Amino acid sequence: MKEDLEKLNVVVPDTFFPIEKLAKYTHLGSVKTYPKGSTVVFPGDKMLTLGYVIYGRLRISTFFEDEREKLLYFAGQHCILALLFTELSEIYAVATEDSRVCFFSERQIRQIFRADDDVAIDVLKSYQSKINYYIKQVTEMDYFNPTVRVVRLLYKLCLTSGIEVDDCIEINIDLSMKDISEITGTHYVTVSKVLGWLRRQNILEKKKNKIIIRNLAKLNILTHETHILEATNEKIIK
Amino acid sequence: MKEDLEKLNVVVPDTFFPIEKLAKYTHLGSVKTYPKGSTVVFPGDKMLTLGYVIYGRLRISTFFEDEREKLLYFAGQHCILALLFTELSEIYAVATEDSRVCFFSERQIRQIFRADDDVAIDVLKSYQSKINYYIKQVTEMDYFNPTVRVVRLLYKLCLTSGIEVDDCIEINIDLSMKDISEITGTHYVTVSKVLGWLRRQNILEKKKNKIIIRNLAKLNILTHETHILEATNEKIIK
Incomplete structure (x- = not known):
């Protein structure tokens, strides 16, 4: 039940x-x-x-x-x-x-x-x-910046569908950047920037039919941020 | 049916x-x-x-x-x-x-x-x-600026519940500024600014249990704008 x-x-x-x-x-x-x-x-x-x-x-x-x-x-x-x-x-x-x-x-x-x-x-x-x-969508759009909505989607996917593989978590899902863009109401270019940044930070990597999370704790911290990419220039996460 | x-x-x-x-x-x-x-x-x-x-x-x-x-x-x-x-x-x-x-x-x-x-x-x-x-809420939040969402709510209310009185349209509704703020996901201060501007433009006036629309055509034009208050300084509507 x-x-x-x-x-x-x-x-x-x-x-x-x-x-x-x-x-x-x-x-x-x-x-x-x-x-x-x-x-x-x-x-x-x-x-x-x-x-x-x-x-x-x-x-x-x-x-x-x-x-x-x-x-x-x-x-x-x-x-x-x-x-x-x-x-x-x-x-x-x-x-x-x-x-x-x-x-x-x-x-x-x-x-x-x-x-x-x-x-x-x-x-x-x-x-x-x-x-x-x-x-939930209305609430997300009310409270979170588009970049944070992308991170929140990835984090929630990880919690619901993630599987531990070696020291990473993998999500087996065929989710295109266009899908992420449309689901979160975030511009395609922004999704691409966020994913690129997450990869360079060694937090998460999106492959064709798979998303690999290398640092869930950092990803979790980002879900509470107000902006993601503004921090990009400094490349600092607490 | x-x-x-x-x-x-x-x-x-x-x-x-x-x-x-x-x-x-x-x-x-x-x-x-x-x-x-x-x-x-x-x-x-x-x-x-x-x-x-x-x-x-x-x-x-x-x-x-x-x-x-x-x-x-x-x-x-x-x-x-x-x-x-x-x-x-x-x-x-x-x-x-x-x-x-x-x-x-x-x-x-x-x-x-x-x-x-x-x-x-x-x-x-x-x-x-x-x-x-x-x-509809998700779509509104996706495509419209908060100020425009306030105008769109008032316009839609007018279409569904407006009654012609003299040369105005009246909506009998007990809708506080706080309600409008919460429904549209717009800050209370912004709602107040938009309503003040609409009143000064002689487009619409909100009273306690009533909203009076003096210029529906102009209100309609505003529902397709990208921002309302940026035009404020110029006080120009086509």
Whole structure:
């Protein structure tokens, strides 16, 4: 039970709380297959459906005013796309792998909820997980400078997914600089500067599918700083 | 239906989507009365319950790292406190009016969902409304300067709750400068400066329980600016 609830607090907006139990009911919904690179939902599409990723992976973003695209989350297997109460989509969902998605209408969701309250509770958990994530995001953006937000993301990833290897901690994750930039709302160039600085300080190194933390204690100290790069010139950390 | 769904997009984090239908089931939960000023939930309290405001009003905040308090939302009548999957509370809920709150356990919520899928759908709507709000907040904080966020909040309030009176638009709302500061993540002093400037420009005036908009077109232009107060010295708006 406790372990289950910890899954509601994600560090990276990826799939949030996956709902395995909904897989039993995909025969009730409308199932479609999307090759890699194809669009699953366009902004403006008529929705009022709950999407459910049977397999594959989607990238969900939104467009903001003058065409600026903002990443919202990644949707892997058993992730739901909460569009049940959205008449016209405000999201843009693209398959980044060959994917299969089931769409349920409200009538079908009601039918499933009546038959299986475990699913209802799991859908609530999935929504709750999103709320938890976005509330944390607002707080982070309120209190921390973009450079510190990058460090905080890396530190939290280390705590949740880090594995001790020799005298380092490794995080096996395929997280691009662009992803880090979009998740933290930090400019790509700033992310690059922060990562470069962390590497030169021998604190952390980002490889293709892996992040290696060489000095967790220093990384932790940096999460409480107000700025990271202002200290760069002096190259001093207490 | 459509009108109902528009209620899922709130401008001020107040009650989100109220669930009238849950009032029928409060005999199943555990009901408590809280005089004005008393604490409903402390950080660290054991929860795993869904709170439901039968009447009254609560202020929900969270504490962040070194004791900084952050307003999350106001909970008026029929608002839910989504703590069903929260083992130890991270929120601080205070009654700002004499209030009565019902707490449901997961077992009770399952029982209600099985008996009444309308309630299940409305609970989902309430969660969805929170997700919508906090996603918008993250986007606002990502793209807009604090001064512009204040203007954008006032503009959106005008569109959703404004009433034409003579040649002005009035919003009847008891929203303090502190509330505006906390909702937009803008320093109290900055809020005060922006409001002073808007008044001097004859665009908008904030009174105790009312906001009067004298020039909506100019207010709209300001929502797309990158900074408000930098223009102050020149006192020029196109």
